[in-house]
Amino acid sequence: MTAAVLSIVTLGVDDLARSFAFYEALGLERCTSSQDEIVWFRTPHSYIGLFGRDELAQDAAIEPGGRTAFGGVTLAINVSSEGEADEWFERALAAGADVLKRLEKTSWGGYSGYFADPDGHAWEIAHNPSWTIGDDGRLVIP
Amino acid sequence: MTAAVLSIVTLGVDDLARSFAFYEALGLERCTSSQDEIVWFRTPHSYIGLFGRDELAQDAAIEPGGRTAFGGVTLAINVSSEGEADEWFERALAAGADVLKRLEKTSWGGYSGYFADPDGHAWEIAHNPSWTIGDDGRLVIP
Numbered sequence: 630m631t632a633a634v635l636s637i638v639t640l641g642v643d644d645l646a647r648s649f650a651f652y653e654a655l656g657l658e659r660c661t662s663s664q665d666e667i668v669w670f671r672t673p674h675s676y677i678g679l680f681g682r683d684e685l686a687q688d689a690a691i692e693p694g695g696r697t698a699f700g701g702v703t704l705a706i707n708v709s710s711e712g713e714a715d716e717w718f719e720r721a722l723a724a725g726a727d728v729l730k731r732l733e734k735t736s737w738g739g740y741s742g743y744f745a746d747p748d749g750h751a752w753e754i755a756h757n758p759s760w761t762i763g764d765d766g767r768l769v770i771p
Numbered sequence: 772m773t774a775a776v777l778s779i780v781t782l783g784v785d786d787l788a789r790s791f792a793f794y795e796a797l798g799l800e801r802c803t804s805s806q807d808e809i810v811w812f813r814t815p816h817s818y819i820g821l822f823g824r825d826e827l828a829q830d831a832a833i834e835p836g837g838r839t840a841f842g843g844v845t846l847a848i849n850v851s852s853e854g855e856a857d858e859w860f861e862r863a864l865a866a867g868a869d870v871l872k873r874l875e876k877t878s879w880g881g882y883s884g885y886f887a888d889p890d891g892h893a894w895e896i897a898h899n900p901s902w903t904i905g906d907d908g909r910l911v912i913p
Contacts, residue, residue, distance in 0.1 A: 632859060634799065634814040636910035637847035638780055639895075657776065662913040669912050672776040674817040676912050682843055689885040689893045690872035691841040699833040700842035701824055701890065705779035717774060730832035743831040748843065751831045753781075768778035770811050770818050771804040 638675050638704065641682030642748045648679045651747050654724035673766035682748070698749065705753045707760065707768045711740045714756045718742055721752070780817050780846065783824030784890050790821045793889050796866035815908035824890070840891065847895045849902065849910045853882045856898045860884055863894070 642648040649668050653659065657677065660669035666684070670677040686693035708714050711732075718732055721744045729751060732742035741755040761769050784790040791810050795801065799819065802811035808826070812819040828835035850856050853874075860874055863886045871893060874884035883897040903911050 631851045631904045631906075631908060632855065633816065633849040633904045633908055633910035635780065635816040635819065635846055636849040637912075638777065638817070639845045639847065641841075641843040641845075660912045671912070674775065674777040675780070676816075676910065677777065678847075685843075685845060686841045688872075689841070689845055689895065691885075691893060692839075693841050694839035696843070697834075697836035697839060699783075699828045699831070699835050700844055701783040701827075701838070701892065702842055702844045703781045703783075703827060703831055704777055705781065705820075707775040707778040709773045713774065730830075743833075750843065751833060753831065762773045762775045764773075766773060766775055768775035768818065770779075770802045770813070 635675050637669075637678050639678035639680050639685060640746070640748065640750050641685040642679050643682055644747070645679055645681065647747050651724050651726070652677065652679070655720060674768070696749075700750065703743070703751045703753055705755055707762060708754065708756050709762050711756050714740055714742070714754050717754045718744065721754070726752075777817050779811075779820050781820035781822050781827060782888070782890065782892050783827040784821050785824055786889070787821055787823065789889050793866050793868070794819065794821070797862060816910070838891075842892065845885070845893045845895055847897055849904060850896065850898050851904050853898050856882050856884070856896050859896045860886065863896070868894075 657670040663669050668679040683693045726744035729743035729745050735741045739757040743753050799812040805811050810821040825835045868886035871885035871887050877883045881899040885895050
């Protein structure tokens with residue numbers, strides 16, 4: 630059994646060109662196998678897929694329905710210092726992200742903030758001093 | 772700069788014990804650093820976090836608001852054969868998942884279906900014959 634669990638996180642988007650530009654401005658690497666209707670980005674962890682929101686709901690056989698501010702999921706970017714968190718947050722804002730919560734010291738001894746991508750998908754930028762990030766750019770949670 | 776992009780996908784849940792049991796029944800490995808309020812699961816790609824839905828919204832400074840069937844995000848498990856997809860789907864149903872779409876041949880030459888976890892988070896089980904999965908259990912998208 631070879632199962633690539635959580636291989637892809639697909640984000641439903643309203644404007645593929647806008648979202649593509651946003652994630653490219655964040656510095657993510659687009660996969661060459663991306664197509665007109667679906668874009669893949671490579672990360673050290675899961676791949677990110679961008680796909681039309683209604684088409685994604687249809688593919689999953691779910692009613693696209695109305696929207697709420699909170700979709701029930703958050704995505705994280707862990708960095709190795711507070712300064713790097715600041716840099717990432719600024720880069721996200723420059724790319725057009727909305728601030729959900731400015732970076733601040735947290736109760737768990739770290740440093741964290743949240744931004745929303747053009748479709749409202751919530752991303753946390755976090756530095757957790759008790760976790761390590763390998764040379765492969767992958768977080769290690771004990 | 773060492774940034775672990777998409778290090779964690781945190782799922783807001785209504786009943787942490789129920790969701791913990793579900794993902795354990797799927798065969799995922801719980802991280803020892805899990806706590807009473809938040810559970811981490813290891814996957815070959817991103818980590819999965821389970822956290823109370825309202826607390827997660829609060830952490831991200833978003834109004835938890837009402838819910839719709841579709842949260843705008845889907846998560847994928849890629850497998851290396853149709854038979855393995857069948858096995859995963861059956862395991863998910865046995866663990867208490869709801870069927871969103873039964874496994875079927877797809878227009879892109881693969882085999883795909885969707886289930887919903889206890890909180891309605893949508894997971895796709897897919898076999899894409901043109902993609903490879905490494906010995907480390909990680910999907911490779913060209």
